[in-house]
Amino acid sequence: MSEEKKLWGGRFTEGTAPLVEQYTCSVGVDSRLYAQDIAGSKAHAAMLVKQGILSPEEGQAIASGLTQIAREIEEGTFVWREDLEDVHMNIEHRLTELIGVPGQKLHTGRSRNDQVALDFRLFVSACLEEWAHLLKNLVRVLHTQASTHREVLLPGCTHFQPAQPVSLAQHLLAYAQMLRRDHARVHDALGRARVSPLGAAALAGTTYALDPDQVRESLGLEAVFANSMDAVSDRDFVLEAVFCGSVIMMHLSRLCEEIIIWANPQFGFVRLPDAYATGSSIMPQKKNPDVAELMRGKTGRVYGDLMALLTLMKGLPLAYNRDMQEDKAPFLDTHDTVAPSLAIMAGMLAELAFQPERMDHALRAGYLNATELADYLAAKGVPFRQAHHITGAVVAYAEERGRGLEDLTLDELRQFSGDIAEDVFTVLSYVHAVTRRTLPGGTGPGPVHKQLEDIDAWLQA
Numbered sequence: 001m002s003e004e005k006k007l008w009g010g011r012f013t014e015g016t017a018p019l020v021e022q023y024t025c026s027v028g029v030d031s032r033l034y035a036q037d038i039a040g041s042k043a044h045a046a047m048l049v050k051q052g053i054l055s056p057e058e059g060q061a062i063a064s065g066l067t068q069i070a071r072e073i074e075e076g077t078f079v080w081r082e083d084l085e086d087v088h089m090n091i092e093h094r095l096t097e098l099i100g101v102p103g104q105k106l107h108t109g110r111s112r113n114d115q116v117a118l119d120f121r122l123f124v125s126a127c128l129e130e131w132a133h134l135l136k137n138l139v140r141v142l143h144t145q146a147s148t149h150r151e152v153l154l155p156g157c158t159h160f161q162p163a164q165p166v167s168l169a170q171h172l173l174a175y176a177q178m179l180r181r182d183h184a185r186v187h188d189a190l191g192r193a194r195v196s197p198l199g200a201a202a203l204a205g206t207t208y209a210l211d212p213d214q215v216r217e218s219l220g221l222e223a224v225f226a227n228s229m230d231a232v233s234d235r236d237f238v239l240e241a242v243f244c245g246s247v248i249m250m251h252l253s254r255l256c257e258e259i260i261i262w263a264n265p266q267f268g269f270v271r272l273p274d275a276y277a278t279g280s281s282i283m284p285q286k287k288n289p290d291v292a293e294l295m296r297g298k299t300g301r302v303y304g305d306l307m308a309l310l311t312l313m314k315g316l317p318l319a320y321n322r323d324m325q326e327d328k329a330p331f332l333d334t335h336d337t338v339a340p341s342l343a344i345m346a347g348m349l350a351e352l353a354f355q356p357e358r359m360d361h362a363l364r365a366g367y368l369n370a371t372e373l374a375d376y377l378a379a380k381g382v383p384f385r386q387a388h389h390i391t392g393a394v395v396a397y398a399e400e401r402g403r404g405l406e407d408l409t410l411d412e413l414r415q416f417s418g419d420i421a422e423d424v425f426t427v428l429s430y431v432h433a434v435t436r437r438t439l440p441g442g443t444g445p446g447p448v449h450k451q452l453e454d455i456d457a458w459l460q461a
Contacts, residue, residue, distance in 0.1 A: 030087045036122035038066045043218040058102040065099040109208035113232040113320040117197040127335045128190045134342035135183045141346045142176040154359035162366030165430045170443040178251040193237040194222040200231035203319035229319040242306045245334040249299040256292035268358040273351035305330035369428045376427045380419040
């Protein structure tokens, strides 16, 4: 227990129990918000000077002291003290050591409640901006790989069973679309995070003639709080950010699942880059997709972070409650998972070696042109349900003989329907099956080209 009086300890005659000090200390977590705390304090001090609450000399002393503290933290010479509880008290205590009485005036007109809300909003905003940048970079990698592999076809699946032929570009661009939606969600959440709560004080506002809009403007935020009680107790912006992170990780996990399956030699659709794979301690032939597996696994911890925050907030009355001290660890864990996952996926995907010949082999083994035959018969006037039944019988016939539909003779095909003619072999071509799909968003060359153009324009915007 510290012999010094706590900064809030005016009415207390006894010190805090040592175990309680350890239990309530948050500096091990919120010290990561030091840059935001210093930026917010500089903006607050400058506003106090403008409003005539502090003298220009006091404002200058505070700004210089905070700059020195930032330098000490970045150089690793700053001493973090657990008895000072959190990042705010540590910085204020050191500021007072450096400049004396002006340091004690910095907290005029604010509370730790609106101070921490501001720090956290600035921190979450910076993380969201980083995610947006990383998302865009990953979309760029997907765009490059899709552009390179426009002519490659592979089995498209439903129920994880071969369904219809699709282009590899179309498959990759599906993930690009997911990540574009993630980017839109992050950008949308960013607008609600970039709101300044400073001026709300503890919960009721303050009697000092502050100018919250000046603080907002100097910090580059978009709005000022509308309700002081909501300002200090709102953590929606954190929940939204972690939700965005959860959806991002879900999309990455789906892509990881495909890479893991495709890298299995029984598929062999991709070769993993050595830099993103590991070996076995006992089986020398193994090349394990550990990076993709870990990323898939880390998705669960981000889901856990979201549930932890939802549970944290669900029963809190207005306004600030100390429970909210627990809001930072889940978000920091989410950020420390999402940001490197996006960066690593971009690196792994850029070096992934696709194997078109293996995809082509799988294409011909799964009767993926069966729908083409059914549609061909329907176009000849056969009711689709009958066409479907006929095609199923043809597939069973071919399967018994270990041949593809395209390998059957015209006479064999005509056993099942007299409407089948020589032109059926054009329809049964896998390339033709893909090329025919010309509707917007489809897997044909035209729609894929349009998708690539649209994404390229989005990347350049």
